Structures are given as C-alpha cells and as structure tokens.
Amino acid sequence: MTDKDFKVLDHLSQFVSDHKKEFVEKVLSNRTxxxxxxxxxxxxxxxxxxxxxxxxxxxxxxxxxxxxxxxxxxxxxxxxxxxxxxxxxxxxxxxxxxxxxxxxxxxxxxxxxxxxxxxxxxxxxxxxxxxxxxxxxxxxxxxxxxxxxxxxxxxxxxxxxxxxxxxxxxxxxxxxxxxxxxxxxxxxxxxxxxLSDEEKEAMRLDWYRKIVKRSDLIEREFLRTIQ
Incomplete structure (x- = not known):
C-alpha cells in the first residue's frame, strides 16, 4: 500500500459504521x-x-x-x-x-x-x-x-x-x-x-471501497483535495 492508499483508507473509514468495521476486522482475522x-x-x-x-x-x-x-x-x-x-x-x-x-x-x-x-x-x-x-x-x-x-x-x-x-x-x-x-x-x-498485516491493509481498503456507496466518487473528490 502506498501513502496515498493509506490516506484513502482513512478517509473512507469515516463512511463505515463501527458495527461494519468490527465485522470487517472479525472476518479479516480469520481470512486465509x-x-x-x-x-x-x-x-x-x-x-x-x-x-x-x-x-x-x-x-x-x-x-x-x-x-x-x-x-x-x-x-x-x-x-x-x-x-x-x-x-x-x-x-x-x-x-x-x-x-x-x-x-x-x-x-x-x-x-x-x-x-x-x-x-x-x-x-x-x-x-x-x-x-x-x-x-x-x-x-x-x-x-x-x-x-x-x-x-x-x-x-x-x-x-x-x-x-x-x-x-x-x-x-x-x-x-x-x-x-x-x-x-x-x-x-x-x-x-x-x-494474512500478513500488509495483506490485511490492502484487503481492508478493497472491502471499504465495496461497502461504501459511491466510494469511487468519494475517493475521486478526496484525492483532488490532497493533490
């Protein structure tokens, strides 16, 4: 994951409920x-x-x-x-x-x-x-x-x-x-x-993108603000 990826992950996390985050972490901990x-x-x-x-x-x-x-x-x-x-x-x-x-x-x-x-x-x-x-x-x-x-x-x-x-x-x-x-x-x-910590980070970003509605638009707008 690049520095930009981590920033996107942090930004998208604001649109994911605590319940969903907990569920994602539970699934990630058992993924193989x-x-x-x-x-x-x-x-x-x-x-x-x-x-x-x-x-x-x-x-x-x-x-x-x-x-x-x-x-x-x-x-x-x-x-x-x-x-x-x-x-x-x-x-x-x-x-x-x-x-x-x-x-x-x-x-x-x-x-x-x-x-x-x-x-x-x-x-x-x-x-x-x-x-x-x-x-x-x-x-x-x-x-x-x-x-x-x-x-x-x-x-x-x-x-x-x-x-x-x-x-x-x-x-x-x-x-x-x-x-x-x-x-x-x-x-x-x-x-x-x-999974390794690096694999979990990459998967967490991928899953957040799928969980958040219109994540592509949200990510695009966010990247404009940090460029």
Whole structure:
C-alpha cells in the first residue's frame, strides 16, 4: 500500500459504521490463503457459485477456476455477493492446458494439491494434516470427475468416507464437508494461517471501497483535495 492508499483508507473509514468495521476486522482475522479450492470444468453455474459461497463462509480468500471445456457462469442468486469478497483466479487461455497452468502456479506458491476422488485408494479427508503445508483441494466435473492430468499430477488423492449405496455427493456438499474438516483442524492448531498485516491493509481498503456507496466518487473528490 502506498501513502496515498493509506490516506484513502482513512478517509473512507469515516463512511463505515463501527458495527461494519468490527465485522470487517472479525472476518479479516480469520481470512486465509493457507487453504484454497480448485474447480475443474464445473459446468453447472449453481454448483460453482454454491462452492464459492461456501469457500467465502469458511474464510478462504482464493478460489481457482479451470475452464477447459466448460465456462464458469455467475449465478448471482446462489452467490449472494460472496464473490466480491474473494480473489477468483480463472484459467481459461485458449489452446493451453489450463490444468497444467493452474498446477504450476499452485506448486510455485507452495501448495500441496489434493484431488477429490471417490476411489478407495484415496486418503480420508479426516486424515489430512493441514498444518504441514498449504493445501489446494481440487474438485472435478460433475459428470466426468477430475481429469486424468489432475489425477496423475496431484500430490495426493483424497476421499470423503461414505457408508451408503450412493457413490458420490453433490460437489457443493463435498466441498463443504472437506473444508469443514480442514478449517476446523487449522483453527485448532498453532499454525499461523492468517494474512500478513500488509495483506490485511490492502484487503481492508478493497472491502471499504465495496461497502461504501459511491466510494469511487468519494475517493475521486478526496484525492483532488490532497493533490
């Protein structure tokens, strides 16, 4: 953040109620990059949007969306505005293996990539140690599942133990179960999973801009007075 950014943040804070400020600080204190979710070719907008909403509720700041065949479409009714508080990383370059590009980025950032697959050779989500490494959970297409590339290049296959006749869960339910298991462990550990002070400042400014009505006009007028 620049000196100008800090001045803008301080100015916008005058238009944010104390209640909203407290809520922002509470959310910021639990926000994390330590766990993220990757969606590979999800074709039903309500499913992808439900996953994003779940991720935001669980404190994740990032979600990665791979678009090889299926394009992600926003379903505002399901999202309830959750996407505006998160960073959505989309991999959708033509004539590119976007799965490979996403994997490369995540590995470069130090993530261990776990691919959700119902086969019995996968490790139970409840046995995953989320404190050792940053974790990226990948969930595949609703009909075809995860791609062969994802299965071959992931660091670990994971599964949700099930005890009925049905072999799979809806993707949004699967994500919710997996995140609940990992985030609960994370919060109960001594792992420093939160954002840095610099990240919090930048996010606070971004969120204040979204909270304050017509913040762009207010900011523009304020900057004129300090130039």
């Amino acid at each position: 990059h330590h766990v993220t979710v990757v969606l590979e070719d999800i074709f039903q907008s309500q499913n992808a949007s439900a996953v994003i909403r779940t991720c935001e509720c669980m404190g994740l700041q990032d979600i990665h969306i791979i678009e090889m065949i299926s394009k992600y479409e926003i379903n505002r009714r399901v999202l309830k505005g959750a996407n505006k508080w998160m960073n959505l990383h989309r991999y959708r370059t033509r004539d590119t293996n976007n799965v490979e590009a996403c994997f490369q980025y995540l590995h470069d950032q130090g993530y261990k990539i776990l691919v959700a697959d119902p086969d019995e050779d996968g490790k139970s989500i409840h046995d995953i140690d989320v404190t050792e490494n940053k974790v990226a959970l990948l969930f595949g297409n609703e009909l075809r599942g995860v791609s062969s590339y994802a299965l071959q290049h992931a660091d670990q296959k994971i599964r949700i133990p099930m005890y009925g006749f049905t072999e799979s869960l809806n993707i949004s339910v699967s994500v919710a179960i997996c995140l609940n298991a990992l985030i609960t462990k994370l919060h109960g550990s001594s792992t420093a999973f939160g």
